[in-house]
Amino acid sequence: MRLFRHIPFFYRTEYSQVKIYRVIFEATLKGFIRDRLLQLLLVCALFIFLVVPALSLFSMRQVQELSVTLSLSAISAILLIVTVILGSSSVWRDLDRRYLASILGLPVSRTSYILGKFTGIVLFIMIGCIILGLVATVAIAFVSAQYPSDIPVRWLQIWVAILMDGLKYILVAAVAMLFSSLSTSFYFPFLATLVIYFCGSASQQVYEYIVSDYGKSLSGIAKIGICVIYYCIPNFAAFDFKVQAVYPLAVSVQSLLFTGGYFLVYACIILMIAVWAFNRRELA
C-alpha cells in the first residue's frame, strides 16, 4: 500500500478530510492499476472482440441481435466478477496486511477511508464499462455490417444498457463495501455479495409471481415475508435494459429517471450503513 508515502501529508492537519479522501481514492485506483486489472480488462475486451462475431453466426435470422446480446452479456459477466472481487477484497487486503491499522492510526477518518475506497472502485467500474463498451461497439458494428438485420442498430439504446449495467455494478460494489466493513474475512463479503446479487436479480420475478394468480396458493405470512425482502434488497432487474438494446425498443425517460433516482438513494443508504458500521468496528 503506497499510502505510507502520504504519511507526512496526513500529519499536516490543515489538510481537510476531503483531501485525505482524495488521496485514498487515488491510492485505491493506482493499486488496481498496479495489480494489472486494467490489462485484465483489455484481455477481456479482446475476448469480446474475437468471440462475439464468431458466436453470432450461430443464429439463423438474427446474427446482429445475437452479437448485441453476447456483447452485453459478456460485459455484464466481466463487470460482475471484477466488482465482487474488488468490493469484497479492498478492505480485507488492507486489514490482512496490517495497513489498515497503520492508516487509521493517522488522522484519517474511517468515513474518508471507506468513501475513498468505494469511489476508487466506482471509477474503475466506469473505466471498465467504457473500455468494454467501446470494444463491443466495434464488434457489433462489424457484425451488423456483415449481416445486416431487418431492424437497425440503435447505439443509444446499447449505450444506455451498458451504462445502466455500470450503475448496477456500482450498487453491487456498495453492497460489497457494506459487507467488507462488517467482516474481517474475504469469503463472507464475497459470498454475501454474490447472494445479494442473485437475489436482487431475481426479486422482481419472484415478486411478480406472488402477486399474480400463481401466488394465491402461498400463505399470507410467506407473501409478507417475500414482499419485505423485495423492498429491502436492491432491485437489480431495474437496471436491465438489454431487451431495449438488442431489439431497438424505445427507452422511456421515466424509466431512466426512476432507475437513476433509485440508484442514488439506495447507494447512499448502503454507504451510510457501511460507514456507520465501519466507524463502530473494533480493529485492534
Place this chain on the structure above:
Amino acid sequence: MLLVGYAFCIVPFASYMKNRPVAVKLGYVPSAEVLRVAVGDQKLLVAHAAVVKVLVYYGTLIDKQLNNKLILPAEYLNMYTTLQTTVKLDPYNNDSYYFSQAAFTWDIGRAKEVNIMLDYGMKYRTWDYMLPFFAGFNAAYFLKQYEPAARYMQRAAELSGNPLLTNLAARYYFESDKSKIGIEFLEMMEKGAKDEQVRKLYRLRRTALQAASTIQSAVSQFKGQNGRLPRRLGELLEHGLMQRLPEDPYGGRFYLDDSGTVRTTSKFAFGEHK
C-alpha cells in the same frame, strides 16, 4: 507421463463425444419460470443458447438421416417445449419462431400450436411481417381456415409493403389448389433462408411436394380421360401420362388413397413407417 496418457485418451474420447447418440444432445431445459428467476439479466443469452441447442440437435439429426447414418425420430415435443421456453424468456427471439415454423408444421402437422406461438410473437415483434406471413400460410394450407389466413396475410402485406402478399391474401379466399400454394411458399422460404440446414429442409419438402403434385396432375388427367381413378400409380405410366414415377425424397412410396389423393408411406417425414 500424464501428458502421454492424456494424448492417448483424448482421441477416442473426442470420437465418442462426436458419435454419441444425437438424442442425448438435446437434453432438458428447465421451465421459463425457473430460468427467469435463476439467470437474472442473462435471460436473452440463455434463450439464444437454448435455440442454438435445438438448431444444432436438429441439424445433426437431419444430416445423419440424409446420409442414411441414423433413422431416429426427432424429439419434437422436447424441441417444441424448449422453444416455448425461449420465447417466454425472450419473446422477441426471431429464431424461435422461424425454426418452429420450419420444423413443426410440415413434419408433425402442429400448425395450430405453431400459430399460437406466432400469435404470441406478433404481440412483441410488431414490425415483423414474417410472423403473420407464417401464420397466414399455416391457417390456409394446414388448417384450411382461409378467412383468418387472409387476415394474417393482410397484416403481413401491410407491414412489409409487399403487394405479393396482398395477392396471396386475396388468393387464400379463393384458391383451391393447395399444392401450388405450398410449393410457392416453400420456394420463397428456401430463397430467404440464411441457414444451410433450414434451406435443405425447405428444399427437401419442396421436392417432395412437387413430386406429389406432378403425380396428382397425372391422376386428374387420367380421370378425365377414363372416367375413373387409376387402380394403381403404375397405370399412369402405362397410359403414357408419366415417363416415370417421381421418388419421395423422404424414402417413402407414393400411393393413391380411396379419394384419389396422392399420399406417401413416409408421410413426408423421416423415420415414419415405410
